[in-house]
Amino acid sequence: MTLTVPRPAIRRLTAGPAATLGDHLSVHGELPDMSGEALIDAVEGAGLRGRGGAAFPTARKLHAVAASNRSAIVVANAAEGEPMSAKDSRLLANAPHLVLDGAVLAARAVHADEVVLCIRESAVRAWEAVERAVAERDAAGELPVVARLVATPATYLAGEESALVRFLNGGPAKPTFIPPRPYERGVARRPTLVQNVETLAQVALIARHGAQWFRSAGTPEDPGTALLTLSGAVEKPGVYELELGAPLADAIAAAGGATEPIRALLVGGFFGSWVEDPEQAGTDLGLGAVALLPQSACPVAETARVAAYLARESAGQCGPCVNGLDAVAGALASVARGAPYAAVAADLERWRAIVPGRGACHHPDGAISFVTSALNVFAREFADHGRGGRCSRCSRPSVLPIPASSPIARAA
Amino acid sequence: MTDGRAIWYLSRGTGVVTLILLTATVVLGIIDQQRWSSSRWPRFVLDALHRNLSLLVLCVLATHVATIVMDSFVPIRLVDAIVPFGSSYRPVWVGLGALAFDMLLAIALTSALRVHLGHRAWRIVHWLAYAAWPVALVHSLGVGTDNRSTWMLAIAGVCASGVLAATWTRLGGTTSGEQQQPRQATVSQ
Amino acid sequence: MSVELHVNPIACEAHGLCAELFPEGIVLDEWGYPIVDERPLPDELVEHARRAAAACPTLALKLRTSGRDGHRTRVQRAPRPIRSS
Numbered sequence: 001m002t003l004t005v006p007r008p009a010i011r012r013l014t015a016g017p018a019a020t021l022g023d024h025l026s027v028h029g030e031l032p033d034m035s036g037e038a039l040i041d042a043v044e045g046a047g048l049r050g051r052g053g054a055a056f057p058t059a060r061k062l063h064a065v066a067a068s069n070r071s072a073i074v075v076a077n078a079a080e081g082e083p084m085s086a087k088d089s090r091l092l093a094n095a096p097h098l099v100l101d102g103a104v105l106a107a108r109a110v111h112a113d114e115v116v117l118c119i120r121e122s123a124v125r126a127w128e129a130v131e132r133a134v135a136e137r138d139a140a141g142e143l144p145v146v147a148r149l150v151a152t153p154a155t156y157l158a159g160e161e162s163a164l165v166r167f168l169n170g171g172p173a174k175p176t177f178i179p180p181r182p183y184e185r186g187v188a189r190r191p192t193l194v195q196n197v198e199t200l201a202q203v204a205l206i207a208r209h210g211a212q213w214f215r216s217a218g219t220p221e222d223p224g225t226a227l228l229t230l231s232g233a234v235e236k237p238g239v240y241e242l243e244l245g246a247p248l249a250d251a252i253a254a255a256g257g258a259t260e261p262i263r264a265l266l267v268g269g270f271f272g273s274w275v276e277d278p279e280q281a282g283t284d285l286g287l288g289a290v291a292l293l294p295q296s297a298c299p300v301a302e303t304a305r306v307a308a309y310l311a312r313e314s315a316g317q318c319g320p321c322v323n324g325l326d327a328v329a330g331a332l333a334s335v336a337r338g339a340p341y342a343a344v345a346a347d348l349e350r351w352r353a354i355v356p357g358r359g360a361c362h363h364p365d366g367a368i369s370f371v372t373s374a375l376n377v378f379a380r381e382f383a384d385h386g387r388g389g390r391c392s393r394c395s396r397p398s399v400l401p402i403p404a405s406s407p408i409a410r411a412a
Numbered sequence: 413m414t415d416g417r418a419i420w421y422l423s424r425g426t427g428v429v430t431l432i433l434l435t436a437t438v439v440l441g442i443i444d445q446q447r448w449s450s451s452r453w454p455r456f457v458l459d460a461l462h463r464n465l466s467l468l469v470l471c472v473l474a475t476h477v478a479t480i481v482m483d484s485f486v487p488i489r490l491v492d493a494i495v496p497f498g499s500s501y502r503p504v505w506v507g508l509g510a511l512a513f514d515m516l517l518a519i520a521l522t523s524a525l526r527v528h529l530g531h532r533a534w535r536i537v538h539w540l541a542y543a544a545w546p547v548a549l550v551h552s553l554g555v556g557t558d559n560r561s562t563w564m565l566a567i568a569g570v571c572a573s574g575v576l577a578a579t580w581t582r583l584g585g586t587t588s589g590e591q592q593q594p595r596q597a598t599v600s601q
Numbered sequence: 602m603s604v605e606l607h608v609n610p611i612a613c614e615a616h617g618l619c620a621e622l623f624p625e626g627i628v629l630d631e632w633g634y635p636i637v638d639e640r641p642l643p644d645e646l647v648e649h650a651r652r653a654a655a656a657c658p659t660l661a662l663k664l665r666t667s668g669r670d671g672h673r674t675r676v677q678r679a680p681r682p683i684r685s686s
Contacts (some may be wrong), residue, residue, distance in 0.1 A: 177611045318610035319634035354630050360611045444658075447616065456618045456656050531612065531660045 009254060010217060012225050013201050014241040016094055019129055021136040024097035031101050034207055036066065036109035043203055045211030047223045051288070052077060052159070052196030053269075058203065061193060064183040065110040068191040072112040074145075075168065075187065076103050078119045078126065078197045079152040079159030082269040083309075083401045084289035087227035088197050089123035090239040095201060096126075096133035100147075102200025105207055107145050110193050114146040117197075118164060121151040154403065156270070156313035160361055161194045163315070174315035175361035198227055219245035230255045232292035232399050233262060248278040248290065258292055263299060264377055266291045266400065270306050271366030273373035291400055298393035300385045302400050303374040304332035309402050310367040321364040324355035328371055336394065338386035348375070423479035428567060430473045431552050434516075435571035437465045438545050442578040463523075470520055473513065505555035508547050515544035545575060603641035605665050606650050610634075612661035619662050623653035635662070 018024040034042070044059035065072050076099060078088040092099060103115045117134075119127050130149060137143040150168065152158045158173040165186045167173040186192025195203075202224060206214050215223040222244040228251050231237045235256025242251050248265065252258060264274045269289040293302060311325035328351050331344035352372055356365040375382060385391055440462040449455045477493045480486070488506060492499035494514065497507030522529055522537040553568055606626060608619075615633035625646055626638040642650055647664075654662045 177609050319613065319615050319632055320610065320630065323632040323634070354636060358610055358634070358636070360609075454618075454621045455616060456621045459618060459656060459658070527660065 010225055010241060010243055012205055012217075012241065013091060013095060013098065013198065013227060014239075018095045018097065019093070019133075021097055021133070021140060021142075024095070028098065028205070029208060031105075031204070032207060034105065034108075036111070039105050039109045039203070039207060040066065042206050042211050046206045046214035047211075048199065048202055048206060048214065049222070050196055051198035051202065051226055053082075053271075058195070058199055061183065061195070062106065062109050065112075065191045065193040068184065069111065070191055072107075072110045072191040072193060073187050074103055074107045074110065074112045074115045075164065075192055075194045076115060076117045076197050076200055077159055077161075077164060077194055078117065078123070079164055079173075080120045080123070081154070081156040081159045081313075082289055083156075083403050084231060084266070084269045084291055085229045087229050087239045087288060089120060089126040090229075091198055091201060091227060092119065092123070092126035093129045096129045097137075098201040098204050099130075099197045100133055100137065101204035101207070102195075102197075102202070103147075104143075104145060105203055106193060106195060106200060110191070112145065112193065114148065116148045116150055116168060116187065118150050118152050118159075118168070120154055120158070122154050127151070156310070157315055157361070157363060160363075162361070164194060165192060172315075174317055175363075177360035217243045226288050228288040228290060230290050230292070231401060232266075232290075233259045233294035233297075234292050235259055248275075251290065252278055252292070258294070260294045260296060263293050263295045263297070266293065270310060270400075271362075271370055273369070274377040276377060293399055296393060297396060297399045298336075298385075298391050299374065299378040299381045300332075300391070301336045301394045302398065303371065303378065304329070304336040305398055305402050306400055307332045307367065307371055310363070310370070314363060315361070318359040318364075320355050320358035324351050324364055325367050327351055328355070328368070332371070335382060335385055336391075338390065340386065341382045419479050419483045420485055423476060423483055426472050426476035426479060427552060428564070430469060430476050431548055431571060432567065433465060433469045433472060434545060434548055435574055437462060437469055438541060439574050439578045440465060441541060442582050446581060466520070466523075470516065473516065477513065502555055505551055508551035509555060512544045512548040512551055515540040515547070519544070542579075603667055604647050604650070605639050605641055605667065606637050606654065607639055607663055607665055608635055608637045609661045609663070612659045614659050614661070616658050618656040618658065619653040622656055623649050626650060627653065637662070 015027050016023070018027045040059055040062045043062060044057075048058040049055040050058055050061070078092055080086070080088040099117075100115075103117070107113065107115055117130055119130065127149065134143065134147045134149070138147075152164065152167065153173050155173060157163050157175060158167065160175050161182055162176045163173045165182045166176055168187045180186075182192040182194055184191060186194070202214070218224045225241050225243055228240050228242050229238070230240060230251060234252060235258070237255065240251055240254050242254070248267070262278075264276045265278060266272055267275050267290050272289070274293075293299060307325070307329040311329040314321050314325055316322050328348065331348055331351075335341050335344060348371075352368050356368045358364065440458060444455070444458050444462050447455070449458065477490075480488050481490045481493060486501050488499050488501055492506060493510055496510040496514070497503050499506040499510075518537055519540055522534050526534045549568060549572065553564075606623075613634060615629075615635075617629055617633055617635075619635055619637075620627045620629045623646075626642065626649075627635045630636055651664055654664045
């Protein structure tokens with residue numbers, strides 16, 4: 001394992017304490033009075049891209065919603081369905097005012113008079129912090145919009161843009177397929193800007209310090225910083241702020257290093273890919289959640305568990321997804337239980353070919369991509385599993401965070 | 413007088429034929445819903461048969477209504493064929509016929525405009541078929557002047573058993589059907 | 602101007618009439634759901650594709666006429682060739 005000298009921690013989003021209005025202002029300063037157009041220009045100059053996983057250019061989204069010229073609505077997305085990720089709820093708990101700043105700025109830019117803050121129902125601390133922050137601002141007369149807090153179900157798909165809009169319109173938190181797109185007609189048939197809360201916080205910083213400042217960190221293609229959730233066999237699991245493009249080894253060093261020898265890292269949450277060498281992976285914008293899998297864990301069992309979870313979390317609306325992910329999860333579970341991989345290899349290859357791209361959202365695509373990555377990186381373990389009888393490493397508790405089986409996910 | 417009798421026979425005949433064709437349409441509709449098919453009877457054939465037969469029902473039904481109205485023997489006006497229970501002649505039985513006619517008309521119109529109405533609206537109105545058929549049956553048994561004749565009762569009996577058998581499979585005796593069907597995603601909202 | 606077939610995966614209930622009527626461009630997977638070739642259709646097949654779309658009991662299968670820019674489905678994916686072109 002190479003020795004890395006960690007750079008001094010960069011503190012933009014994580015500067016603090018900044019939970020109260022007073023602290024927030026003393027850490028970040030006053031919010032400048034900017035016109036909507038000036039804000040969009042600054043965001044465009046900064047090259048900010050969404051921090052919710054899709055990495056969509058934020059300025060383009062702002063333009064699209066603002067272009068409709070009707071009364072819009074801003075949705076701050078902290079539904080955070082990804083179990084490996086805690087950055088959104090942590091950000092809200094520690095710096096709610098930064099997110100509110102961003103939401104208010106965005107509202108002005110897109111002609112919105114209402115902000116809906118969507119928070120995962122299990123993120124109690126985040127909820128309380130936002131409630132307090134909204135009340136503080138209201139009392140200080142610093143709330144030029146109507147602010148509404150909504151608790152979202154803790155399902156994997158709840159944060160998907162169309163699913164969230166559908167949920168806010170009174171429907172289930174499941175993706176839609178037919179138009180219109182949210183930026184044209186979303187919540188209450190108004191043009192809707194859906195933005196991850198970290199993105200909004202970055203907008204608030206750009207408004208204060210400018211596009212050039214934002215670009216002073218990160219790379220030209222991926223400027224700025226991002227929040228990363230580290231879990232698994234790491235000394236201090238948690239949320240860290242890192243420059244984009246920095247090697248993943250920096251993040252691990254910041255978290256105190258690995259607790260034991262590592263087999264691989266899962267980069268990008270449950271839709272991500274497995275990486276064996278942390279030096280080779282950079283901190284990019286695919287959902288910033290990384291888990292360290294120690295050599296003492298069984299990659300076959302871990303993969304099978306995640307596949308089963310993703311199958312459970314299917315919205316249940318599309319046949320190829322429901323059936324395909326169930327079939328894949330079943331095959332992987334049988335290998336985890338001791339069946340030879342050769343018995344399911346042909347089936348798995350067929351499902352990997354016919355399932356992606358045939359659902360209404362990217363859920364089946366992401367799940368298959370995860371499984372494909374696991375089968376490639378852990379080819380040896382899959383081939384060998386069960387050959388020597390029961391796998392001794394299967395019985396250890398799960399390293400990857402799998403929520404307890406929730407039967408409501410598909411029915412809700 | 414011969415003309416009058418001809419129209420009278422035509423009106424009763426088309427009524428009976430409508431009932432028989434409607435029965436066949438309903439049974440085909442249920443078979444379609446159950447997703448039954450074979451190599452000689454693929455789904456698209458049964459589906460098209462159901463749709464085309466229903467159009468035939470409408471044609472024969474239109475003739476039935478027209479001849480009833482034209483016939484001077486019974487004082488049924490055109491409006492009585494469409495607005496139920498307003499006729500002076502056997503208001504209840506004629507009214508039931510008008511009711512069945514209205515429901516079938518609604519089903520036909522929504523089916524013709526399905527592309528514009530969307531699947532959900534079409535489906536809700538289509539459920540009326542389960543009401544239209546028994547209403548038509550009761551109408552034919554009550555209003556007909558030969559409703560006590562053997563052949564009429566026999567026809568009604570065959571039709572009824574056909575629909576009952578099909579409905580029974582619809583309601584639950586489909587364990588083998590379920591195993592054949594692919595795993596369903598939840599029905600779209 | 603090109604004509605393409607697209608299926609709404611949420612509306613689709615695997616009735617399978619489309620594959621019966623248009624085997625050149627639609628095959629059913631092992632669960633009965635259609636794998637649709639979404640590439641532009643050759644002229645001689647358009648009528649068959651139209652008939653397949655009209656026969657769909659849930660109106661999930663639709664024909665789309667796109668101009669130079671083309672309409673894009675929500676899920677960006679490479680068209681899945683079924684027939685050898």
